[in-house]
Amino acid sequence: MLGEFLKAFEDIMYLEKYTESKGMLQKINALIKLLSLTAILLSAVVSRSIYSLFALFVIVISLSTLSRIPLGYLLRRVTLFIPVFAAAIASPLLFITPGSTVAHINIGPLIIQVTIEGIEKASIFTFRIWICVAALNLLILTTKFTQIIQSMEELGLPRIFINMIAITYRFIFLFINEAYRMILAKQSRTTRKESRMQHLRFITNMFSTLFVRAYEKGERVYSAMLARGFNGATRTHNHNKKKPTDSLFLLAVFSICGLILSIEILRSAGW
Amino acid sequence: MSQNAVELKNVRYVYPDGLIALDDVNLEITKGEKVAIIGPNGAGKSTLLMNIAGIIKPSQGEINIFGTALNDKNIYEIRRKVGLTFQNPDDQLFCSTVFEDVAFGPTNQGLTEDEVTSRTKEALRHVGLEGYENRQPHHLSEGEKKKVAIATVLSMHPRVLIIDEPTANLDPKSREELIELINNLSREQEFTLIVATHDVEAVSQISDRIFILNKGRVVAEGPVREVFSQLNLLREARLQPPTIFQLFNRLAEKGFAAPKNMPLTIDEALDEIQRLRLKK
Amino acid sequence: MHIPDGFLDYTICAITYAGSIIFWILAFRKAGKNLTDKQIPLMATLTAMFFAAQMMNYPIIGGTTAHLLGGPIVALTLGPYAGMISMTIILLIQALFFGDGGITTLGANVWNMGVIGVFIPYAVFVLITKIRRSRRALLIGAFIGAFLGDVLAAVFAGLELGSSSIFPYAAPIAVATMGIHHSFIGVGEGIVTAGVLRFLLKTRPDLLQLPQFKLLTKEL
Numbered sequence: 001m002l003g004e005f006l007k008a009f010e011d012i013m014y015l016e017k018y019t020e021s022k023g024m025l026q027k028i029n030a031l032i033k034l035l036s037l038t039a040i041l042l043s044a045v046v047s048r049s050i051y052s053l054f055a056l057f058v059i060v061i062s063l064s065t066l067s068r069i070p071l072g073y074l075l076r077r078v079t080l081f082i083p084v085f086a087a088a089i090a091s092p093l094l095f096i097t098p099g100s101t102v103a104h105i106n107i108g109p110l111i112i113q114v115t116i117e118g119i120e121k122a123s124i125f126t127f128r129i130w131i132c133v134a135a136l137n138l139l140i141l142t143t144k145f146t147q148i149i150q151s152m153e154e155l156g157l158p159r160i161f162i163n164m165i166a167i168t169y170r171f172i173f174l175f176i177n178e179a180y181r182m183i184l185a186k187q188s189r190t191t192r193k194e195s196r197m198q199h200l201r202f203i204t205n206m207f208s209t210l211f212v213r214a215y216e217k218g219e220r221v222y223s224a225m226l227a228r229g230f231n232g233a234t235r236t237h238n239h240n241k242k243k244p245t246d247s248l249f250l251l252a253v254f255s256i257c258g259l260i261l262s263i264e265i266l267r268s269a270g271w
Numbered sequence: 272m273s274q275n276a277v278e279l280k281n282v283r284y285v286y287p288d289g290l291i292a293l294d295d296v297n298l299e300i301t302k303g304e305k306v307a308i309i310g311p312n313g314a315g316k317s318t319l320l321m322n323i324a325g326i327i328k329p330s331q332g333e334i335n336i337f338g339t340a341l342n343d344k345n346i347y348e349i350r351r352k353v354g355l356t357f358q359n360p361d362d363q364l365f366c367s368t369v370f371e372d373v374a375f376g377p378t379n380q381g382l383t384e385d386e387v388t389s390r391t392k393e394a395l396r397h398v399g400l401e402g403y404e405n406r407q408p409h410h411l412s413e414g415e416k417k418k419v420a421i422a423t424v425l426s427m428h429p430r431v432l433i434i435d436e437p438t439a440n441l442d443p444k445s446r447e448e449l450i451e452l453i454n455n456l457s458r459e460q461e462f463t464l465i466v467a468t469h470d471v472e473a474v475s476q477i478s479d480r481i482f483i484l485n486k487g488r489v490v491a492e493g494p495v496r497e498v499f500s501q502l503n504l505l506r507e508a509r510l511q512p513p514t515i516f517q518l519f520n521r522l523a524e525k526g527f528a529a530p531k532n533m534p535l536t537i538d539e540a541l542d543e544i545q546r547l548r549l550k551k
Numbered sequence: 552m553h554i555p556d557g558f559l560d561y562t563i564c565a566i567t568y569a570g571s572i573i574f575w576i577l578a579f580r581k582a583g584k585n586l587t588d589k590q591i592p593l594m595a596t597l598t599a600m601f602f603a604a605q606m607m608n609y610p611i612i613g614g615t616t617a618h619l620l621g622g623p624i625v626a627l628t629l630g631p632y633a634g635m636i637s638m639t640i641i642l643l644i645q646a647l648f649f650g651d652g653g654i655t656t657l658g659a660n661v662w663n664m665g666v667i668g669v670f671i672p673y674a675v676f677v678l679i680t681k682i683r684r685s686r687r688a689l690l691i692g693a694f695i696g697a698f699l700g701d702v703l704a705a706v707f708a709g710l711e712l713g714s715s716s717i718f719p720y721a722a723p724i725a726v727a728t729m730g731i732h733h734s735f736i737g738v739g740e741g742i743v744t745a746g747v748l749r750f751l752l753k754t755r756p757d758l759l760q761l762p763q764f765k766l767l768t769k770e771l
Contacts, residue, residue, distance in 0.1 A: 004606045004607075004608060005606060008606065008649070011648075011649055012409075015648075016407075016410075034654075037654070038654050038655065041556050041557075041653070041654055041655050042561055042655060044556075044557060045556070045557060045559070045560065045561050045564070045655060045717065046561055082555050086557075086558075089719075089720075090719060093719050121719060122719075125717065125718075125719055128557045128717065129555065129556075129557035129558065131557070132555065132556035132557030132653065132655075133555060133556065133557070133650070135556070136555075136556055136646075136650055136653060136654060137650055139647070139654075140647065140648065140649075140650055145367065145644070145647065145648045146367045146368050146371075146407070148647050148648075149367065158579060158583075160579075160583065160586060160591060161579070161636070161640075163591055163595075164591055164594055164595045164598070164636070164640060165640050165643065165644070166366060166367050166371075166595075167365050167366075167591070167592055167595030167596070167599075168595045168596075168598045168599045168602070168640050168641075168644065169367050169599075169644060169648070170364070170365055170366060170367050170407075170408060170409065170595075170599075171365070171595065171596050171599035171600075172599045172602050172603065172644065173409040174361055174409065174599070175599050175600045175602065175603035175604075176602075176603045176606065178603070179603045179604065179606065179607065183607075196609070196610055197742075199609050199610065200609055200739055200742050200743060200746070201746070203604075203607050203609060203619075203743050204742070204743050204746030204747055204750065205746075205750065206604070206607070207604045207607075207624070207743060207746075207747045208746070208747045208750035208751060208754075210600045210603065210604055211597070211600060211604075211628070211747065211751065211758070212751075212754070212755055212758065213600070214596045214597045214599065214600030215593065215596070215597065215755075215758050217361075217362065217596045218592050218593035218594070218595070218596035218597060219589075219592075219593065220357065220359070220362040221362055221365045221592040221595075221596060222588070222589050222591075222592045222593065223321060223326045223327075223357070223362075224357050224362050224363045224365065225365070225375075225588075225592060226326045226350065227324050227326055227350060227354070227355040227357075227424075228350070228354075228375050228376035228379060228423060228424070228427060229347060229350050229351055229376055229379035229380055229427065230375075230379055230588065231347055231379065231588075365592065365595075
């Protein structure tokens, strides 16, 4: 139960390390980055051939290196969990996909066949997901969340919504901390294994207590806003200026993705 | 023309659930004065401060800020003149970067971007946190959060600065720093300072005059030494004078010559002891 | 339950984005009118709290653990429209800060957990409290609503995965797997949802805004 919280703390503490280094992606405007990485994600989703996926893989790895993210760290962060999980989902494909057999596994009278088509299907599925998770992580590792909020503002999302995201983001850490301390305090007084029901009861009590605290905190934050002249219409000054290099980067990513997409479309049309 | 920065006349505040938080409170704070409001937990200190800052309206009575009575129309103008720093900096800092938080007030005042930026820089310089603009509040230490919280108010250029419990939850070093910061600020800038606290040791270092608030009423007011001499009143309000002050009181009881001005701080005590030694 | 990028076809992504955006606009029209200045910080701190509370996991079957989806309790405390906005913010931060979920699949995740997972519990709750108006009916409504909300959200996730050509299994398998798994999660979600409401009814009924609660507290 504490594991989740510890992982969150780790994310909070270490993510910023990479967002502050002066790599290539860190210098790109957040909205541009969001758009380009979405283009890469969409290309990966559309691509059926291993060659297109490999091209995207090379792009992702190069971007990561240019952004001074250690390769080992990226591989560990990306591969663990989602792609491993995807590989597990895909593993039955090795056996159930019809095609030319490359290996047999004999379990008593049962003969299980592994097909080349099965291997291809499973590895393309897993590889695609790896690329996608890596692309998302490139965004996360090189962009501060405050910049993402600003880019959503540039996208024209409603002011109220932007304000709410910003305040929520600010207080998430506070409540994660509070929940963590409550769990610690409870575990220090837990001296035997609990039943499922006892566990759910603890979650219920903790949830309820946090609810009341969050409500009261919201009221106090509102007072603090009033004290500083808040009258409903919040204004902000935007500091996100786009540079020519940003447009150049966007153009480059879009053309590469466009090329991959057109090859894919031509292929599926029977070329 | 009144010289009072803040004036409360028969102020009463009743919470929606019927709890009487303030009862017939009268106070006058003159321009440029440094006062402290002390009282036990639940005495109504924070409620009083929020009334003065125009965040909540008194149920009865009148509040005048620089001679103007607070009403619904001038509330925003009053809030601009009276800056309130909340006890818990986690309530005060709700933006995702230090810059945005310090800029929130001036931005709401409708200043231009350049003005907002320069005021934010200036406020952070005043609290000794230059270069903290892009830091995120949740990464700061408690002492730093308190300083940023003060900066969020300084950036609005208030004429009255109110700080609720400035020294609560701080380690000794941060506490010292904060007291020094408040003293520097009130020396450099010409504002009226109101501090609410139950840190009696800090009171004598920050303020000239104190009010004791107990159960929603002002039970004593006057210069620091005078109020701390009223031991019975303090006890009733669950407070104690500063340790040094107590020590000299006890010494006086034991027959040592009582100094004319009872020392409140270690420095004053040292001076007094020096003087006693010279006499001998 | 958070579908990452690379699991859904772009057509499914587009359809679910469209569906979510329609509800999102509706939510802003509806909630936007009632959103006073005060509600902004209030909703934000509550959303942050829901985020943290959802991180707690509980054992389900065979040594596996699961998270609360959160939609039901958000729906019954904030109302469905504000609840949907709150869930959208949670899913956005989960995807773009913690890497749970994805960018192309955000529409699908919002649809499953922010629309289905919020409106179904609310609708079931309203229906059951209409049939019987008592404290017990409130809690039963919350439990059943939360359970069905979770299961239906999972069924939709299964449908989206199953209809995607890049996902290797057909819809029946995906729907069955997701649905069965989440029926266990749904029981836990139901117990916690009803439990939190019971706690709040007892200690701070003033914080419960839905008219169903107001009627009950007036009667008591």
